[in-house]
Amino acid sequence: MSWTKKDLLGLEYLTQEEIELILDTAESFKEVSTREIKKVPALRGKTAVNLFYEPSTRTRVSFEVAAKRLSADVINIASETSSVKKGETLIDTGKNIQALKADIIIMRHNCSGAANMLARALDISVVNAGDGWHEHPTQALLDIFTLKEKLGKIKGLNVAIVGDIAHSRVARSNIWGLTKLGANVTLCAPEMLLPVGIELTGAKTSSNIDDVLKNADAVNVLRMQFERDEDAAFPEQLDYFKKFGITEERLAKAKKGIVVMHPGPINRGIEMSSGIATEKTR
Amino acid sequence: MSILIKNGRVIDPANKINAVMDVLIQNNKISKVAENINFSADTLIDARNKIVAPGIVDMHVHLREPGREDKETVASATAAAAKGGVTTVLAMPNTNPAMDCVESLELLKEIISKSAKINVLTCGTITKERLGKELSDISGLKQSGACAISDDGCSVDNDVLMLDALKKAKLNKLLTICHSEDKKISGKGVINLGFNSTRLGLRGIPNASEYKRIQRDIELADKSGAAVHIAHVSCRESVEIIAQAKKKGIKVTCETAPHYFSLTQDALLEYDTNMKMNPPLRSKEDLAAIKQGLKDGIIDVIASDHAPHTENEKDIEFERAEFGVVGLETELSVSITELINKQILDWPELIRKFCLNPARILGLERGNLTVGRWADVVIIADQQAWVPNKQNLISKSKNSPFLGRSLNGQVDYTICNGAIVYQR
Numbered sequence: 001m002s003w004t005k006k007d008l009l010g011l012e013y014l015t016q017e018e019i020e021l022i023l024d025t026a027e028s029f030k031e032v033s034t035r036e037i038k039k040v041p042a043l044r045g046k047t048a049v050n051l052f053y054e055p056s057t058r059t060r061v062s063f064e065v066a067a068k069r070l071s072a073d074v075i076n077i078a079s080e081t082s083s084v085k086k087g088e089t090l091i092d093t094g095k096n097i098q099a100l101k102a103d104i105i106i107m108r109h110n111c112s113g114a115a116n117m118l119a120r121a122l123d124i125s126v127v128n129a130g131d132g133w134h135e136h137p138t139q140a141l142l143d144i145f146t147l148k149e150k151l152g153k154i155k156g157l158n159v160a161i162v163g164d165i166a167h168s169r170v171a172r173s174n175i176w177g178l179t180k181l182g183a184n185v186t187l188c189a190p191e192m193l194l195p196v197g198i199e200l201t202g203a204k205t206s207s208n209i210d211d212v213l214k215n216a217d218a219v220n221v222l223r224m225q226f227e228r229d230e231d232a233a234f235p236e237q238l239d240y241f242k243k244f245g246i247t248e249e250r251l252a253k254a255k256k257g258i259v260v261m262h263p264g265p266i267n268r269g270i271e272m273s274s275g276i277a278t279e280k281t282r
Numbered sequence: 283m284s285i286l287i288k289n290g291r292v293i294d295p296a297n298k299i300n301a302v303m304d305v306l307i308q309n310n311k312i313s314k315v316a317e318n319i320n321f322s323a324d325t326l327i328d329a330r331n332k333i334v335a336p337g338i339v340d341m342h343v344h345l346r347e348p349g350r351e352d353k354e355t356v357a358s359a360t361a362a363a364a365k366g367g368v369t370t371v372l373a374m375p376n377t378n379p380a381m382d383c384v385e386s387l388e389l390l391k392e393i394i395s396k397s398a399k400i401n402v403l404t405c406g407t408i409t410k411e412r413l414g415k416e417l418s419d420i421s422g423l424k425q426s427g428a429c430a431i432s433d434d435g436c437s438v439d440n441d442v443l444m445l446d447a448l449k450k451a452k453l454n455k456l457l458t459i460c461h462s463e464d465k466k467i468s469g470k471g472v473i474n475l476g477f478n479s480t481r482l483g484l485r486g487i488p489n490a491s492e493y494k495r496i497q498r499d500i501e502l503a504d505k506s507g508a509a510v511h512i513a514h515v516s517c518r519e520s521v522e523i524i525a526q527a528k529k530k531g532i533k534v535t536c537e538t539a540p541h542y543f544s545l546t547q548d549a550l551l552e553y554d555t556n557m558k559m560n561p562p563l564r565s566k567e568d569l570a571a572i573k574q575g576l577k578d579g580i581i582d583v584i585a586s587d588h589a590p591h592t593e594n595e596k597d598i599e600f601e602r603a604e605f606g607v608v609g610l611e612t613e614l615s616v617s618i619t620e621l622i623n624k625q626i627l628d629w630p631e632l633i634r635k636f637c638l639n640p641a642r643i644l645g646l647e648r649g650n651l652t653v654g655r656w657a658d659v660v661i662i663a664d665q666q667a668w669v670p671n672k673q674n675l676i677s678k679s680k681n682s683p684f685l686g687r688s689l690n691g692q693v694d695y696t697i698c699n700g701a702i703v704y705q706r
Contacts, residue, residue, distance in 0.1 A: 012481065089598055111599035112483035113553030120552070132601075133483030169483060196486060197477030 007119040007126045010135030011176040019177055023145055032069055043072035046103040051093070052129070053079040053109045058264060059129050059139070063106045075102070090114060091121045098124050107131075112169075133167050139263055140173030144181065147218055150259050155182035158255075160212045161203075162188045162244060163222030163271055164234075166195040170263045171222055175201045188212045188244065190235050209244050213254035221246050221262045221271050237270050246272040283700065284308045286321050290329025290661060294336060295630040296638050296650030305334055307657040310700025315651055325702070327695060329661050335633045337369025337400075337658030337698060338614065339640040339649050341459075342434075342513055342537060342585035344606070345371070345402070347393055348386075349378025354590040354678045357397040359610065362588075362677035364704035366611040367693040369658035370401040370641075370648055371588075374434045375412075382407040382418040387426045400698045401658070403644065408433045408447045408458065414440060417447055424454040429644050432459035434513060437495050439465075441502065448506035457644060459511045460499040462520075463561070467491035472601050474547040474562040482550065484601060487562050493519035500527045500534055511643055512536035514587050516561040518571035525580045535643050537583035540609060540616035541683055543572045543626075549683065555596045555603035556683050559589065573626050582639045584632075586613045590679030608677050612670055612684050614662065618691035622664070657700040666692040 001017055011019065032040050048067040052060055060076070067074045077097075090109070097105055104125045107115055112132030119126040130136040148154055159178050165171045165187050175198075178185050185203040187194060194205055206212050213219065226234060235243075246260060260276060268274040285307040292303040292315060304319040305312065314321075340363065346354040356373075363371055373390065375381030381390060387404055394402045406423030410416045412433040420431060431451055437460065438444040451458045468491035473479050475486025496512055500523065503510040512524060515538045527534045541559065546569050549557045557563060575581040589606025596603050614636070621627040627635070641649030648658055669688050672680040696704035 089594075091597060109599070111601050113600045116553050117599065131483070135483070172481065172483065195480035196475055197480050200477045201481070 007115075007128075008137055009115050009119055009126065009128045011137050011140055011173045011180070012135065014180070016180045019141070019144070019180060022141055023148065026141070026145055029070075038069050039071055040069065041071045043067065043070040046072045047101065048072045048074050048104040048106060049097050049102045050074065050076045050129075051097070051105050051107045052077065053107070053114075054130070056108050056129070059108060062138075063129060072104075090118060094118045094122050098122050130169050132169065133172070134169050135173045135176075136169040137173050137177075139170050140177045143170075143174055143220060143261060143263070144177050146261065147259060151217055154178065157183045157217045158186065158215050159183045160186045160188055160216040160219040161222065162209060162212070162219055162246070164193045164224050165189050165198060165222070166193045167225050168222050174220060175203050179203060186212050186216070190240070190244070192235070210250060210253060213250060213258065216255055216258055218259040218261065219246065219254075221260065223263065223265060224267055224270050241270050245270065246276055248273060248275055251276065283310070284321070284323040285325045285327065285657075285697065285700070285702070286319060286323035287327045287329050287334055287659065287661065288319075290332045290334035292334045292651065293629045293633045294651040295634045296336075297652060299651070300630050305651060305659060307659070307697065307700050310657055312651050312653050312655050312657050314653060327661065332694060333629065333662040333664045335629075335660050335662065336637040336649050336651055337660050337696060338367050338636045339370040339644070339646065340368045340586050340588070340610065340613070341372040341511075341583060341640045341644060342539070343371040343373060343588045343610065344376065344590065345373045346590055347377065348389060352678075353592055355397065356393050356402065357399070358676070358678040359588065359590070360397075360399040360402060362608075362610045362675070364399050364696045364698065365676055365693060367614045367660040367662065367696055368400065368610055369660070369696060369698040369703075370403060370646065371610075372403045372405050372430065372644065375405045375407045375432060376435045380407050380411050381405065381423070381428070382410045382412070384419060384422045384426045387423060387428060391427065399703050400696075401648070404428045405430045405432050405459065407431060408438055409443070412436050414438045414443065417443065417450065420447070420450045420456065421454050424456050428456065430457040430459050430511070432461065432513070434459065434461045437461050437463050437465070437499075441498065444499070445502050445506055448502055448508035448510070452506060452508035457509055457511055459513055460496070461513050462492055462495035462499050464491045464495045467494065472558060472562070473550050474564050476547060476565060478547045478550060482553065487560075489517040489519055489564070489568070492517055492561050493523055496520050496523050500524070500532055503534055504530075504532045507533070509533040509535070513585075514539050514542070514561060515572070515575070515581060516542045517564050517568040521571050521575035521580055525575070525578070528580065535582045535639070536580070537585040537640075538572050538576070538581050539585060539587040540613045540620070541607060543569060543576065544616050544620045545569075545683055553600045554683075555598070555600055556607060556681050556685065558600065558603055558605055559587070559607050559683075560605040573621070576621065576635065577626055582635065582643065584613065584617055584635045585640065586610050588677075590677055591681050592679060596681050607681050607683050608675070608679055609682070611675055611677060612682060612689065614693065615668070615689035615691040616684060618664055619689050623690060657697055659695075659697040660693055661695040662691055663694050664691050666690070668692055
């Protein structure tokens, strides 16, 4: 099969085959990064614009590196230094970029649905690099790619996602991607951080981390975004660590060979102990 | 001046008429409703195969003037209303200035007298600047012609102040219209709370923010003996609570808007800001309860909650976009499509909810075709299909949730106070 979609907005919108196509394609490109000359001409002559309305290090640099290794011309726009500061609307900004004959806009935005809106307004491709609490498809694709590399497959795996599910776009994208590929997903969080109806995605929920870790082949630990939402109810940080933090003691009782992942940035001592955060493999 | 409307199917529940008849209008009043009227009128309208009904009384309309003439004006809204078959609107008071004093109301009345194409009734606020802190000049507003009070867009949170308002409204024989919403519960929510708010990553508004406040407003109505009208009912629990209150004899009436019986939260999956309103589009179960409430007579009125917003306020990120949709030009068509054609209501029942009931609730001698009354008449091609779009909507703002959807029923003529104010 070949890729037919204009945009990459979220894993909810992709089929199993489309997700597998991306993962397979990524595998062949991974080798490029190990060469002495880290460049292939796949996107030669194309222009990719990184349009970031939220601070980001990892995602922005990852996109820039990837686009450059594929030979695209890359332009970075951060909202603090652009006409966004002058009150330009998102759609106007997008249309201006389109008028410059850019081919792809890679956007990070703090509002859920911003990428969907931009994609609808433009003819050029939009890649969602994270929108509000909605989706962060490339982070989830990376997580799934890594899991597949470590464990050889996705289908039938027991994957736990622990932490602030309610406010996490990484969680949503991982849930959609993993369930579409046949993994059994369990979400583990205090009740206040499990959003309404989340089990309709096909994921199970639990509030007992130790039970979950006993069966999990992998655990994806989410960042507790205490800084993000002032009006949401959050547990006390220390209490959260006590009940849900990933520690050496907990992992000692977990399923053997469990893969521990974190999308970063890590709050050491809140969602996982400092030792675990540093440790490379178990 | 005389108009003779021949051979239409006349629907006038006030006079228990539902038959093919002629309607004669003379000197701006209904002069005769009968079969085979022979009269040489100035204007003859052939209404064969058409519905002839009283003009719609829409008791929930935001005209935006004074203050936001970029969104809508009295002139543009009343033209849109006439196109939709509406002959009387109640203007919501959340303008700038708000209708919280006689001076502001007089300013609005002057604008209305200069530019309104149909009847525009005024509504005062319950509290000054709708802040919920201090009561408006309720008796002054009444004397100046307001026929209801409402803080629409806000609810008066303070129980003591609301009770006081209801007592004053009762004393002044004014209806109180309640925007029943507990904002401590709805918070920063932008769509209905549920699986869709979860998958879209948007903050949710639970049904409780509506029905808990309705419960309170009804308790205060009971305590004060005042009549309250609950605006834009959107969910199942609200219908149940209002049904019980009516059974107990509490003076409560209510309305819903066409989008609550035609669209659900599933319309939001593309983040379409024209589907964003408050209260939000709810679940399938809520929609079914609204339809049942209309059928059972629990919901008395259909009103548009016409809320125009500019493209600048809608073509932006979903959570930043304004709440509200336009509805004057589509309310009748949506109701024909969803209620008549799906056999939820028959024509006399629909006309009750659009005309007779709102007129009675507001104490008007309109909403009927009684001989001697002002001639407010609408002639409807009830199965004429059309698709609303940004070109054929004449309201200044185009934020309709029905853009691109096929609807049945178009207005051929709207006659207001005996004059043709719209002709297709």
